Every structure is written in structure tokens, then in C-alpha cells.
Amino acid sequence: MGKKGVLLVNLGSPDSTKVKDVRRYLDEFLMDERVIDIPYWKRFLLIKGIILNVRPKKSAAAYKKIWWKEGSPLVVISERFADKVKLNLDMPLALGMRYGSMSIEKALNELKEQDVTEVFLIPLYPHYAMSSFETVVEKTKDLIKASFKNMSLEVKPVFYNDPEYIRVMSENMKEQLNGFDYDQILFSYHGIPERHIFKGDPTGSHCKLDGTCCEVSSEAHKTCYRHQCFETTKGMVKELGLKEGTYRNSFQSRLLKDPWLKPYTDHELEAMPEQGIKKLAVITPAFVADCLETLEEIAMEGKEEFLAFGGEEFKHISCLNESEAWVEVVKKWIGDWNSK
Template identity: 45%
Template sequence: MGKKGVLLVNLGTPDSPEVPSVRKYLDQFLMDERVIDIPKFNRTLLVKGIIVPFRSPKTSKLYKEIWNENGSPLLHYSKIQAKLLQEKLGDDYHVELAMRYQSPSIESALANLKAGLVESIKVIPMFPQYASASSGSVMQLVMELVSKWQTVPPISFINSFHDNKQMIEVFAENARKHQPESYDHVLFSFHGLPERQLLKCDHTGSFCLKSSDCCETLSDTNKFCYSAQGHDTARLLAKELGISKENYTVCFQSRLGKEPWVQPYTTDVLKKLAAEGKKRLLVFSPAFVADCLETLYEITVEYHEEFKTLGGEHVQLVESLNDHPKFIEALEEMVKA
């Protein structure tokens, strides 16, 4: 029998931190109909006419701050994750890595699996919490590409792993290095989404955002809700570390535009905690499985500086899953499930 194919897909990264590469990356990313889910004509005007031309130089400077001898940290750790998973699974499996945007492409990774004559493909979008703009986009593109093949092998997808026990344990281990008890408050800061994208995931049309606590408990109604899954991840992490509910806050970073995004915003929470006299904050970013721009710069630099300006003293990032052996074991279990 042939090998079993595994496709790991993360979000993506520019090929270099220079403006042309960043422009190319942002253009592909933001033109995705699931990322900016407005009519194509409006999206094209917004992305190509406003966002990409003005944002590319600024974003390029940020990428230059985190770029190192290994290149992009996200791509560096993703390659290691794929390599370690291949070693863990052995010769009966063929593991490929892809990025939803830029290189290596999903199309090329699928072509490699096809050329390898795999008997099946398991796709793992590397986003713990499901969102249409991340996991959903990966699934859509994979199905579109494979639908053009003359022979379509069995394909399965991991929808989310927001409550994965080993993932929770890795984040908790990383947090213990910083002595969580020495901090005044803990933040679980997730990447933001427009509220309209949450509303679209409510198939009943009568639950999402109808109350201030609709995301705090996972149910059949909101089981695919990004915010609800994020709250569940935070609850499990807090339980693992013995952090009481009053000592942590779930919040959302990386807003774009003026319309309402999922709240509370991380910047607003920083202001509130500073006003309460909190000085030291420990921050998790559990929407990412590898450290990247949002963790290494947005939290470590921007939020730290913002909090100090507000009167705080220190914002400490809890490192991501990166190349932790226990996370590779978690991926192995997902593959074999």
C-alpha cells in the first residue's frame, strides 16, 4: 500500500521583509474572499487601492524587526514542525508543509503528495480555533485544487484543536517558566475577527452576540465559533495553571478598519488594567502554534511599550508551541485519529 499523506498548513509569511515581498503577501492574503468577506469589486478597491499601498512599507519595517538568521520565524518553526512530525510518523507517511499565502504553496504541496502516490491525505490547518478566514480558507482551497484531479484520494480535515490536551500542557509549561503567580493579571489575547464573521457562523441567526456572555460556554449552537473556542482554550489553560476567573481576561488583537471586531480589544484591556493599578501582565497568544509577527512584535514590543506608557511595568509573552516535542506528539495523534 502507498503512504498516507499529511498536509500541514499555516497562514503564511512574506518571502522576505522587503516592501515588494510584503506587498505581494498582503495582496494575496487580503484579497481572500474569506478574509475580507465583502463583494469582490469593493474588496479590490479597498485592498489594492488603499490597504496594500499604504500598509506595505509599515508592515515591512515590522517584519524587519523579527526577521533573523533563519528568516521568517513562522516559516522557520513550521518547517521544524513538519520535519519532526515526519520523523515521528516514519516511512509510512509523507508529510508536506504549505502556507495558505505565499511559499510553499498549497498547490505545490498537494502536487508533491500526488506525485508521491499517497493513498489518502489528512489536512491539518495549523490554527487551534476554527475561523472561516483561516481554517475555512485552507479547506476551501484544498477542495478546489483537488477537485480538478482525475483521481481524488480520501481526504480528511482537522477542523480545530482548541481543547487539545497536549497543546494546553505545552502552553502551561511555557508559562510556568515565567512564574505566573508573580504577575498581576493574565491575558489570553487572540487574533481579532470582524463581528460579522462570527454572526455568519451562527446558523440559527438568534444566538451570536445576543448576550455579553454568549461565547463563554461552548454548546452545539456555537461549537464552530472562533470566539467561543478561544474562550474554551483560555478556560482550559487557566484551569491547568490554577488561575482564577477574576485574574484573567480573554481579549482580541490586530484590528483592521473601523467596523466592530470581536471584543474586548486588547488595547482597551491594557488601558483598563493600567487604570486599576496593575503593573505586570502575562500574555498568552493561543491562536498561534508558532511565534510570528503578532506575538514577537505586536505583543512583545507594541503592547509592552503601550502598557508602560499607561503606567504599567512589564508585558511578558508566553512563548508559542514552536518545536516543543509534546506538540509534535499532539500532531501525531491528530494524524492517526
């Protein structure tokens, strides 16, 4: 029997808000073939020739709006969360990021130095997508195969419908909605290109994005991001006893001009006030830690957009972050794995 250890992995962040650091981060992120899944030469020309000449300055300005004195909110929150999970844990635990200097490789080296040979990987993504969960798993596998050959790997599956995850998400939302008389709740999930849904369909025929395929049981649901997002909403709606018509789903963070999952969050924010929705609460269940996409895109830009189109009150529901309830859920997962 080898020595066991835990590897937590989240997305990552630039080292600072300087344009050069943001450019370096975006280069690694956008050149990932599972993020922008086009032939390498096209991806190279698009990213190196166009996007990296324009986007880093804009993204750096966005990061400056949400950056903390201690650093990137995503990194700081993730570190605090990992430290809490470590408390009274009877095995080593390391935190890595898929992109940026706080790499998965560094985290694996940290475990190796503590003589870990059995690794339990927990990608901190509730839903399966090739651009999030899958890229973390495959990157970790590649690193172990190349440089950590004495390590075995077990992966925590996506937890979009895990009862404990649904429970703590619901409790977190209920607590933050206390005293806020909302007209509607918007479940805003990170978007992905529609083609990723079709690529992830192992049956090759189930996914049609026609409004019905997500409701018909299929093997495809194991890797269908869209279905899993809708299931998270359903689970929370049931847990909280929300009435039909008081909530809806949307997808944010589009990139490039390809069709992405709909409806788009920004379009919904613009349309809601005309539909009589003046007091809005927005939750982002695709993220377990607040980051650029929640703090800037939703809490700042989203609020401004909603109010500009006639909305009156806007409430952003913070992520689980380092809450004790969330820490205990992850500790339970680790305990269940360790007791096998």
C-alpha cells in the same frame, strides 16, 4: 487502500521584508473573500486602490523588526516543527502555507510525487474562523477537486478544547512564568470582525455577542470563534488552577473600521496600569507558532504600550513553536488517524 500522507498548513509569510514582496503577500491575503468578506468589486477597490498603496511599507518595517537570518520566523519555526513531526513517521508529510510562495498546491504536489492518495489535513489553527481554518480547508478542497482528483481528504477538526492541546499549552505557560510574579495574565486572541460570528452561526439566531450566548449550549459553537477562544481560556485556567480575577481575555489585530470582537487588546494594555496591574504576562493561544502578531504586535508594541501607560513588568509567553511536547501531540493525532 491508498497511500496515506499528512498535510500541515499554517498562514504564510512574505518571501522577504522588501516592500514588493510584502505587497504581493498582502494582495493574496487580503483579497481572500473569507478574510475581507465584502463584494468583490468593493474588495478590489479597497485593497488594490487604497490598502496596497499604504500598508505594505508599514508592514515591511514591522517584518524587519522580527525577521530572522534564516527567514520569516513563522516559516522557519513551521519547517523545524514539520521536520520533527516527520522523524520516525511511517508516511510522507508536507508543509504548506495558505498564502505566499510556500503554497498548499506545492505541498500537495510533494505528496503526489510520493504516491499519496489519502491526505490528512491538519490546519494549524486551534479555533474555527472563516478567515483561518475555513479558508485553509476550502482552498485545499478546491485544489484537490481541480488538480489532484485521485486524492481523498480528511480534515483534523479544530482543537481549541483538545485535552492534550490544553495540557501542553498550560505546561508551556507555566514553564515560562516560572519566577515571574505577575499581577494578571492576558489571553490575547487574534481578532475577527463581529459579522464573521453572525455569518458562521448555522442557527441564524444563537449568536448575539451579549455576554451570554457563549455560555448556552448550541450547535453554533462548532463554528463560533469567540466561544472557542473562551473555552481555551477556561481549559487552561482549570488546568493551571488560576484564581478568578488573575486573568482576562482580549482580541488583537484589528483591520479597517468595522466592529471587531471586544475587548481590544491595545485598549486593555492601556487601561491595566490604572487598574493596579503593573506586572503583566500575555499569552496568544490563537497561534501555535510565533509570528508578526506575537513577536512584533505583542512582544514589542504591546510591551511598549503597557509600559508607557504605567506598567512595570511585561512578559510575553512564546507559542508552542517546535517544542517536543507539541510535536508529540500532533504525532498522536496522526497515529490516531492512521489506525482507523
